[in-house]
Amino acid sequence: MRFEGGGETFYRFYPPGRYYCQRCLDFERVYVEENGVITSSPCTCVEKRRSEAEQKSLEARLSAAGLRKKFRCRTFENFTVTDLNRPAWEAARAYAQNFATHRRSGKSLFLVGDTGRGKTHLAAAVVREVVRQGFRAMFVVTIELLSDIRASYQNEGKSEQEILRPLKEADLLVLDDISAVDQFSDWEKGKLYEIINMRYEAERPILVTSNKMVSWIKDRLGKKVVDRLLEMCGDFIPVDGENYRERIACSLRCEDY
Ligand SMILES: Nc1ncnc2c1ncn2[C@@H]1O[C@H](COP(=O)(O)OP(=O)(O)OP(=O)(O)O)[C@@H](O)[C@H]1O
Ligand SMILES: [Mg+2]
Ligand SMILES: [Zn+2]
Known part of the structure; x- marks a missing residue:
C-alpha cells in the first residue's frame, strides 16, 4: 500500500483486515485531505497502546512484588472512603505519594484495625503507587513468609538467604497481618525480630498491618520489636x-434473591 503525506511517501504491507487500529490502519497518524492538502495528526491508538503497555508492565512488576491477583487491582481510587476510614486512606495515600522522602528517611507505616476494614487493600494500594513510581517493593503475608523460611531448611528450593535477600533490598517491605496467629514460637519471634531489625538498621521503610494494638505485639513479640516499630512508624x-x-x-446474598 502506497501512501503519501507531509511530502513523504510511505509503503506499508498488511494482510487485509489484520490491523490493530482500524482508524489509522496502523500508520499511527490519521491523514486528512482537504482541498488537495494532506494534513495528519497522531491517532488515539498511540496513546492507547502506550497506556496498555504501561499497564501490562505495572501488572508484571506488582506480581514480582508478591501481590496476588486479587489485590493487584486494589487502589486508592477503588477504596470506598467514609468518615470512619478517611484518616487511614489519607495517611496511606500521602505516605505513598511522598514515598521518595520516606525511602530516604526510613519512615514506615503501621496500619491497625479489625478484620475486613481494608488494611490489606490500603497496603496493596501503597505498593501499587510505590512500584508505579519506579521503586522496588515486596509484599509478604507474615505467616506465609515464616513457613516459607521454615520449609527452606528442609527442601531443595530457595535457601533462607535467597528468601531474605529481596526483603532486605526492597525499597518498601510490606509485612501483612503480623498478628494473624495468637502465639509465636521462640524461633518465629527471633525471625520477625531479625527481619524488622534488618530493615531498621538499613533505614529502609516497612509497612505493617495488624489486627492488634501495641500492647498485644509487645506481649507476643517483645519490647525490642515494638520499640523499633514505634521509632520507624511513629503513630x-x-x-x-x-x-x-x-x-x-x-450484597452477594442479596443478589441471590
Ligand atoms: N473501603 C473499602 N472500599 C472498597 N473495598 C474495600 C474497602 N475495605 C475493604 N475492602 C475490600 O474488602 C475485602 C477485605 O478487605 P481487606 O482484606 O483489606 O481487610 P483487612 O483489614 O486486611 O482484614 P484482615 O485483618 O482480616 O486481614 C477486600 O476485598 C478489600 O478490597
Ligand atoms: Mg488483611
Ligand atoms: Zn490508530
Missing part, C-alpha cells in the same frame, strides 16, 4: 469503619 494508623467482607458477602 500507628487506625483503620476504622465497617467490615467490608461482611458487606461484600451480604
Whole structure:
C-alpha cells in the first residue's frame, strides 16, 4: 500500500483486515485531505497502546512484588472512603505519594484495625503507587513468609538467604497481618525480630498491618520489636469503619434473591 503525506511517501504491507487500529490502519497518524492538502495528526491508538503497555508492565512488576491477583487491582481510587476510614486512606495515600522522602528517611507505616476494614487493600494500594513510581517493593503475608523460611531448611528450593535477600533490598517491605496467629514460637519471634531489625538498621521503610494494638505485639513479640516499630512508624494508623467482607458477602446474598 502506497501512501503519501507531509511530502513523504510511505509503503506499508498488511494482510487485509489484520490491523490493530482500524482508524489509522496502523500508520499511527490519521491523514486528512482537504482541498488537495494532506494534513495528519497522531491517532488515539498511540496513546492507547502506550497506556496498555504501561499497564501490562505495572501488572508484571506488582506480581514480582508478591501481590496476588486479587489485590493487584486494589487502589486508592477503588477504596470506598467514609468518615470512619478517611484518616487511614489519607495517611496511606500521602505516605505513598511522598514515598521518595520516606525511602530516604526510613519512615514506615503501621496500619491497625479489625478484620475486613481494608488494611490489606490500603497496603496493596501503597505498593501499587510505590512500584508505579519506579521503586522496588515486596509484599509478604507474615505467616506465609515464616513457613516459607521454615520449609527452606528442609527442601531443595530457595535457601533462607535467597528468601531474605529481596526483603532486605526492597525499597518498601510490606509485612501483612503480623498478628494473624495468637502465639509465636521462640524461633518465629527471633525471625520477625531479625527481619524488622534488618530493615531498621538499613533505614529502609516497612509497612505493617495488624489486627492488634501495641500492647498485644509487645506481649507476643517483645519490647525490642515494638520499640523499633514505634521509632520507624511513629503513630500507628487506625483503620476504622465497617467490615467490608461482611458487606461484600451480604450484597452477594442479596443478589441471590
Ligand atoms: N473501603 C473499602 N472500599 C472498597 N473495598 C474495600 C474497602 N475495605 C475493604 N475492602 C475490600 O474488602 C475485602 C477485605 O478487605 P481487606 O482484606 O483489606 O481487610 P483487612 O483489614 O486486611 O482484614 P484482615 O485483618 O482480616 O486481614 C477486600 O476485598 C478489600 O478490597
Ligand atoms: Mg488483611
Ligand atoms: Zn490508530
